[in-house]
Amino acid sequence: MKYRSILFRLMNADTVRPLWNFSVIALLWLPLQIKSSGIVNAQRIDNPFSEITDADNSLPVYQRGGFFENGFFYHVVKEGDNLLAIAKIYIYFTDEYTVESLIERISAINSLRRYLIYKNQKLIIPVVRTDYNKIPRVIYRRSPGYKAAGIYLSALTAGSLRGQKLIRRFADAGGSTIVFDVKDVTGEIFCPVNIPLARRIGALTNTVIRDVSKLISYIKVHNLHAAARISIFADTMLAGNMSNYTLRDAEKNPVCTDGKVLWTDPSHPEVQEYNLEVIREVCSFGVDEIQLDYIRFPSVYGKIDMYAGPDQRRDKIITAFVKKVYNLTVTRGIHLTLDVFGITIWGQEIDILTTGQRLEELCLYSHAINPMIYPSHFDPGFAGLENPADNPERIIFMSMNRLQEIIRKAGAGTVIRPWLQAFPYKITDFGPEYIIKSVKSAESAGRAGYMLWSAENRYETVFTAYDMMKIEKESVISNE
Structure with a gap:
C-alpha cells in the first residue's frame, strides 16, 4: 500500500510534476500493468444515473465531479484528484473487474500520457455495465x-x-x-x-x-x-x-x-x-x-x-x-x-x-x-x-x-x-x-x-x- 500511495501522490492533479517524475511514474506503474481490453473508444449511452450513489453509498456521483452530456459520462478533475480515487468512485458502474483495469481503461479512452491528469480536465468515464x-x-x-x-x-x-x-x-x-x-x-x-x-x-x-x-x-x-x-x-x-x-x-x-x-x-x-x-x-x-x-x-x-x-x-x-x-x-x-x-x-x-x-x-x-x-x-x-x-x-x-x-x-x-x-x-x-x-x-x-x-x-x-x-x-x- 505504501508503494501505491507514493505512485498516486505523484499523479495528483495539484502536484507539481518535474520532468524526472515521468520516469519515476513509469517505473512504479509497471507492476500494476494489466492486459488491455483492446477497447479504447467510449460507448455512447443513455444516462445511467439519477440519484445513484457510488459503491460506498455516501455521495451521489454528481457531487463527486461527474456529469452526463451528449451520450457520455464525464468526470471533472478537482484539486487533489488522482486516477485511483476517481476509479474507486465509478468502478461499480462499469464492466471493469478491478480498479487497476478501470484506470487502464480511463487512460486509454482519454489518451492520457503516462496516466497524468490536471485540474478541471474532463475525463470520459466508461460507465457501461452489462447485466449478464x-x-x-x-x-x-x-x-x-x-x-x-x-x-x-x-x-x-x-x-x-x-x-x-x-x-x-x-x-x-x-x-x-x-x-x-x-x-x-x-x-x-x-x-x-x-x-x-x-x-x-x-x-x-x-x-x-x-x-x-x-x-x-x-x-x-x-x-x-x-x-x-x-x-x-x-x-x-x-x-x-x-x-x-x-x-x-x-x-x-x-x-x-x-x-x-x-x-x-x-x-x-x-x-x-x-x-x-x-x-x-x-x-x-x-x-x-x-x-x-x-x-x-x-x-x-x-x-x-x-x-x-x-x-x-x-x-x-x-x-x-x-x-x-x-x-x-x-x-x-x-x-x-x-x-x-x-x-x-x-x-x-x-x-x-x-x-x-x-x-x-x-x-x-x-x-x-x-x-x-x-x-x-x-x-x-x-x-x-x-x-x-x-x-x-x-x-x-x-x-x-x-x-x-x-x-x-x-x-x-x-x-x-x-x-x-x-x-x-x-x-x-x-x-x-x-x-x-x-x-x-x-x-x-x-x-x-x-x-x-x-x-x-x-x-x-x-x-x-x-x-x-x-x-x-x-x-x-x-x-x-
Missing part, C-alpha cells in the same frame, strides 16, 4: 453432468487483479470451471449480503469480493462455469459469538479444533436457517453452482456422543439439511454439489456415524459428489502402499470406482467430480507429470471431470501440465 442476468442462461449454464476442468480460488485471490489474470489464463488453457470462496471456516462472508445475523457476529468485515455479481459475470464471459464454495457447519464466528449455536460434547463443553471453537451444531434449526439465508443470497448473484463444504460433524471420536439428540443420528441430520438446500437450488436452476472426505468413500460405519456423511443418501440430493482424493491424506500402508502420496493413479482410480458403486446401488444419477491434489505435501517428486497422472486417472475413472486444489492458488505447475497435455494431444492427432 438478462442474457439467456442457456448460453452459460452447463448440464449437471458436464465434464469439468476446474481450479479453486480463495476469496482474496478472486477479488483481486491476480484472480482476474488467473481466470483469463485458465480459460485460455482450456479450463471450464472456477470455484471461489464465499464463506469459509472462519465464518467470514467475503461479499456483501443482507443478513442481519452475519453483520451482528462480524462476518462481513472482510468483504474482499466487493461486487460478486461482476466477478461471476467476468467468469462467464470467459465461458467458464461459476461455482460458489460455502463452508457450512465449520464456522468460527457463529460458534464463537453465539454460544447457543455451538456444538458441545457430552459434558457440554464446546468442541474445539486446535484449541479453537470451530463447530456449530448442525442439528440446531437456527444454525441451519442462517446457512440457508447465505445460500439464498448467493443464488441471487447468478452463480451456476453452489458447492457445500464442511457439510458434516467434526471427525472427532470419544467425547462427542454419536447422536446429536434423542433418536437423531448424525447422518440423518446432515442428509435432511442437504435435502433442504437441494430443494432451494433446484427450483432456481442451480447445481448443488457436495465436498466430502475422500476416506468417507471407504465406508467405515464409525466414520459415517461420526461425520454424518452417508454417501448413498447424500447422492440422492446433489448433482455431483466432490470427494477430496488427496493421496497425501491417506495413511501409509493404505492399499498396501508405503507412501500413498506418490501413487495418485491407484488412489484416485480405486476411490472413484468405489464411489461409483455406492451411487449405482443408491439408484442416483449423481456424477463424481473429485478434487485432485495440486500441492506438493508429502509427494516425493511433485511436478507437471504428477498433475497429468492425476488428471488422466480421474478422466479414465469417470466422465464428469475434476477440480484441482491449491490452498495458496499456485497453479504454475498446472498450467505447465496443461501445455504438455495439449502438445501430447496434438501429436496424437497429427500421427493419425
Whole structure:
C-alpha cells in the first residue's frame, strides 16, 4: 500500500510534476500493468444515473465531479484528484473487474500520457455495465453432468487483479470451471449480503469480493462455469459469538479444533436457517453452482456422543439439511454439489456415524459428489502402499470406482467430480507429470471431470501440465 500511495501522490492533479517524475511514474506503474481490453473508444449511452450513489453509498456521483452530456459520462478533475480515487468512485458502474483495469481503461479512452491528469480536465468515464442476468442462461449454464476442468480460488485471490489474470489464463488453457470462496471456516462472508445475523457476529468485515455479481459475470464471459464454495457447519464466528449455536460434547463443553471453537451444531434449526439465508443470497448473484463444504460433524471420536439428540443420528441430520438446500437450488436452476472426505468413500460405519456423511443418501440430493482424493491424506500402508502420496493413479482410480458403486446401488444419477491434489505435501517428486497422472486417472475413472486444489492458488505447475497435455494431444492427432 505504501508503494501505491507514493505512485498516486505523484499523479495528483495539484502536484507539481518535474520532468524526472515521468520516469519515476513509469517505473512504479509497471507492476500494476494489466492486459488491455483492446477497447479504447467510449460507448455512447443513455444516462445511467439519477440519484445513484457510488459503491460506498455516501455521495451521489454528481457531487463527486461527474456529469452526463451528449451520450457520455464525464468526470471533472478537482484539486487533489488522482486516477485511483476517481476509479474507486465509478468502478461499480462499469464492466471493469478491478480498479487497476478501470484506470487502464480511463487512460486509454482519454489518451492520457503516462496516466497524468490536471485540474478541471474532463475525463470520459466508461460507465457501461452489462447485466449478464438478462442474457439467456442457456448460453452459460452447463448440464449437471458436464465434464469439468476446474481450479479453486480463495476469496482474496478472486477479488483481486491476480484472480482476474488467473481466470483469463485458465480459460485460455482450456479450463471450464472456477470455484471461489464465499464463506469459509472462519465464518467470514467475503461479499456483501443482507443478513442481519452475519453483520451482528462480524462476518462481513472482510468483504474482499466487493461486487460478486461482476466477478461471476467476468467468469462467464470467459465461458467458464461459476461455482460458489460455502463452508457450512465449520464456522468460527457463529460458534464463537453465539454460544447457543455451538456444538458441545457430552459434558457440554464446546468442541474445539486446535484449541479453537470451530463447530456449530448442525442439528440446531437456527444454525441451519442462517446457512440457508447465505445460500439464498448467493443464488441471487447468478452463480451456476453452489458447492457445500464442511457439510458434516467434526471427525472427532470419544467425547462427542454419536447422536446429536434423542433418536437423531448424525447422518440423518446432515442428509435432511442437504435435502433442504437441494430443494432451494433446484427450483432456481442451480447445481448443488457436495465436498466430502475422500476416506468417507471407504465406508467405515464409525466414520459415517461420526461425520454424518452417508454417501448413498447424500447422492440422492446433489448433482455431483466432490470427494477430496488427496493421496497425501491417506495413511501409509493404505492399499498396501508405503507412501500413498506418490501413487495418485491407484488412489484416485480405486476411490472413484468405489464411489461409483455406492451411487449405482443408491439408484442416483449423481456424477463424481473429485478434487485432485495440486500441492506438493508429502509427494516425493511433485511436478507437471504428477498433475497429468492425476488428471488422466480421474478422466479414465469417470466422465464428469475434476477440480484441482491449491490452498495458496499456485497453479504454475498446472498450467505447465496443461501445455504438455495439449502438445501430447496434438501429436496424437497429427500421427493419425
